[in-house]
Amino acid sequence: MATAMVVFLLLHTVKANGCSGNVTADIVFVMDASGSVGSENFQRMREFVRDLVDALDIGPNNIRVGVQKYSSGTNTEFNLSDYYDKEDMKNATMSIVYTGGSTNTGGALSYMRTTMFSTANGDRDGVNNFGVILTDGASNDYTDTANQARAARNASITIISIGIGSGITVGELSEMASKPDSDYLFTTSGFTELSNIQTEFLAKACVAPPPVYDNCGGDLSGKRGQIVSPNYPDQYPNNSMCVWTITDLLDIHVIHVTFSQLDLENSSDCAGDSLGFRDGDNRRGSLLSRVCSDDLPSDITSTGNYMYIRFVSDGENTGTGFNVSWTLVCAKTYQSHSRNIEIPRGSGGYDCTFIIRRTQPYVIRLSFNDVHLGNDTINCTTNYIEVRDGDDENSPLLGQRYCGGTTIPDTTTSSQSMMWIRYVTDDFNQDARFIVHYIQKRPCPTVVLTERNGTFTSSLYPGNYQNDEACEWQIITETYYVIYLTFDTFDVEASSTCNYDWVDIFDDATSLGRFCGSSGPGTLKSSSHRVTVKFLSDDVYTKQGFSATYFSDCKQGLYGENCTNNCTCNLENVASCDTVNGTCTCKAGWEGVNCDDDIDECVTSCVTCPDNSACLNTAGSYICQCHTGFVRNATGVCAGDARE
Numbered sequence: 001m002a003t004a005m006v007v008f009l010l011l012h013t014v015k016a017n018g019c020s021g022n023v024t025a026d027i028v029f030v031m032d033a034s035g036s037v038g039s040e041n042f043q044r045m046r047e048f049v050r051d052l053v054d055a056l057d058i059g060p061n062n063i064r065v066g067v068q069k070y071s072s073g074t075n076t077e078f079n080l081s082d083y084y085d086k087e088d089m090k091n092a093t094m095s096i097v098y099t100g101g102s103t104n105t106g107g108a109l110s111y112m113r114t115t116m117f118s119t120a121n122g123d124r125d126g127v128n129n130f131g132v133i134l135t136d137g138a139s140n141d142y143t144d145t146a147n148q149a150r151a152a153r154n155a156s157i158t159i160i161s162i163g164i165g166s167g168i169t170v171g172e173l174s175e176m177a178s179k180p181d182s183d184y185l186f187t188t189s190g191f192t193e194l195s196n197i198q199t200e201f202l203a204k205a206c207v208a209p210p211p212v213y214d215n216c217g218g219d220l221s222g223k224r225g226q227i228v229s230p231n232y233p234d235q236y237p238n239n240s241m242c243v244w245t246i247t248d249l250l251d252i253h254v255i256h257v258t259f260s261q262l263d264l265e266n267s268s269d270c271a272g273d274s275l276g277f278r279d280g281d282n283r284r285g286s287l288l289s290r291v292c293s294d295d296l297p298s299d300i301t302s303t304g305n306y307m308y309i310r311f312v313s314d315g316e317n318t319g320t321g322f323n324v325s326w327t328l329v330c331a332k333t334y335q336s337h338s339r340n341i342e343i344p345r346g347s348g349g350y351d352c353t354f355i356i357r358r359t360q361p362y363v364i365r366l367s368f369n370d371v372h373l374g375n376d377t378i379n380c381t382t383n384y385i386e387v388r389d390g391d392d393e394n395s396p397l398l399g400q401r402y403c404g405g406t407t408i409p410d411t412t413t414s415s416q417s418m419m420w421i422r423y424v425t426d427d428f429n430q431d432a433r434f435i436v437h438y439i440q441k442r443p444c445p446t447v448v449l450t451e452r453n454g455t456f457t458s459s460l461y462p463g464n465y466q467n468d469e470a471c472e473w474q475i476i477t478e479t480y481y482v483i484y485l486t487f488d489t490f491d492v493e494a495s496s497t498c499n500y501d502w503v504d505i506f507d508d509a510t511s512l513g514r515f516c517g518s519s520g521p522g523t524l525k526s527s528s529h530r531v532t533v534k535f536l537s538d539d540v541y542t543k544q545g546f547s548a549t550y551f552s553d554c555k556q557g558l559y560g561e562n563c564t565n566n567c568t569c570n571l572e573n574v575a576s577c578d579t580v581n582g583t584c585t586c587k588a589g590w591e592g593v594n595c596d597d598d599i600d601e602c603v604t605s606c607v608t609c610p611d612n613s614a615c616l617n618t619a620g621s622y623i624c625q626c627h628t629g630f631v632r633n634a635t636g637v638c639a640g641d642a643r644e
Helices: 002-017 039-055 086-094 105-116 142-154 170-176 191-205
Strands: 025-032 063-070 074-078 129-135 157-164 185-188 218-220 224-228 241-247 254-263 274-279 287-291 306-312 321-329 331-334 338-343 351-357 363-372 384-388 411-413 418-424 433-443 447-449 453-457 469-476 481-491 502-507 510-515 523-525 530-536 545-554 574-577 584-586 613-618 621-626 630-632 638-640
Touching (some): 025 039, 039 086, 039 191, 063 105, 105 129, 105 142, 105 170, 142 170, 157 170, 157 191, 185 191, 254 306, 331 338, 363 418, 418 433, 447 453, 481 530
Parallel strands (some): 025 063, 025 129, 129 157, 157 185, 218 241, 331 351, 433 469, 447 469
Antiparallel strands (some): 063 074, 241 306, 254 321, 274 287, 274 306, 338 433, 363 433, 469 530, 481 523, 481 545, 502 510, 502 530, 574 584, 613 621, 630 638
């Protein structure tokens, strides 16, 4: 009886005085302008919204109103931040144009949640949100409408459904409305009856902010903390609302929450008292969990370095509340195309796990840009990095466990679309640093070329290669060969440091260079029997790529079938050794079977020396030496010595 009397007095107070006082709310009216409404009834809908605006306490710090119209599509008539003057808002409402069309209510609800209730368009954090749906019939897609309404309610938007006329579907109105239906679902027999529900609507919107209690909300930071309900461990009060935001500036962390006590009013849909956890730093974040019972739930973990926690209680039953602990955990899952992962220099005492997940057919290429692991060189247990080919600690190890004293490679690449990284430092490693970069790559199968001669090209040649490629060709011949590699055509995206798209060439483990642009490396000769060509492209521009040929030849000093015979040539004096019969071709100035004999050019050749000089034989050559008493001047002529 007492409750009924309060409601009765509230309704009549609002009806007499409108909505005024210390009331804040952000209200969006979603008006159905489909073909079934008609221009005359749409006029009545405009008048209904205008009269509600007239009864509200409009202002930047009080009640804000926005209006959107929908039929086949949806659009903004005015945002929450467009009008703070009541007369201007009423005039704008009466200027809304009727359009006609189908009834895409699901699309309108999605637009309301993502666009109308956005900070950019005037939505305020910590202020009650109301979405008011005015419609005269069923939507185009019942399932989508129900799903979008659920998403809006999960984003802390209270939905009031107003169904008008005989064409409405009460079940769909109920799917949209907040609970209970008796508070948030209204129906009228026609548009002329809309004014009859004005008082009840205002009773819902004209609600003063709940009182503030000790232990009720706040901005939290640090490595760990505790959150309890107001008055804990005593009963929490009715009609309370508390919001906590946990923030950490390093995006390597997630926030992990555990429960030690929970005693809330029990309800199946959490329509009464509830404690909600969201990803991000505001009520629009994805809902991680909402609890409303006395059963301890499972732990809750954010996906990023923010968590938004909101506790609300209604006007009925209470409990002893909750006691939860939170802690920062250095563990993150990344799904972006590429990014840096960075821990600040001098930050010891970390045990971090990073998981990178992309989609097939991509692989993950990890670059170690700046890593310092201290001096743990004995057992590699206190300061180290592990990289695994998969998404858990049991996946195959890529390389080895790297610690102080071990050589960390410049890059490592997974064989699949996932990579698992663990970085550990102890509290004593105050010079620790960890900066790595990953990027997804489209894998080309590694091509192994074992023929002595061959060709290969970039993917899709002579068309353009693809974005995000990571390709490799390995030319491997018998150990007694060297390899001559020639790029016949070469066109790879250019940059001054070749850090967009590039070709890396290795002679066994020795780099022969990194190349990009259109000039290319020309012809290269290896000193080993193994040449590796690696090609990587980014996600922006592509070019034609390249076409390459190679052939093998015996190493110097070898000849014959399979290079099995040793040349007896003097290697310092020989120009080449015939790879078939071992015949020595001597350098100029040498002769003999093995190129051991010096040719005396002064005897065997027609050498003519300038005046005042004579031919003098040298090893493999000769000189024209000036006679005694003469010196060679700047023009090469032996002239008399002026000092004599």
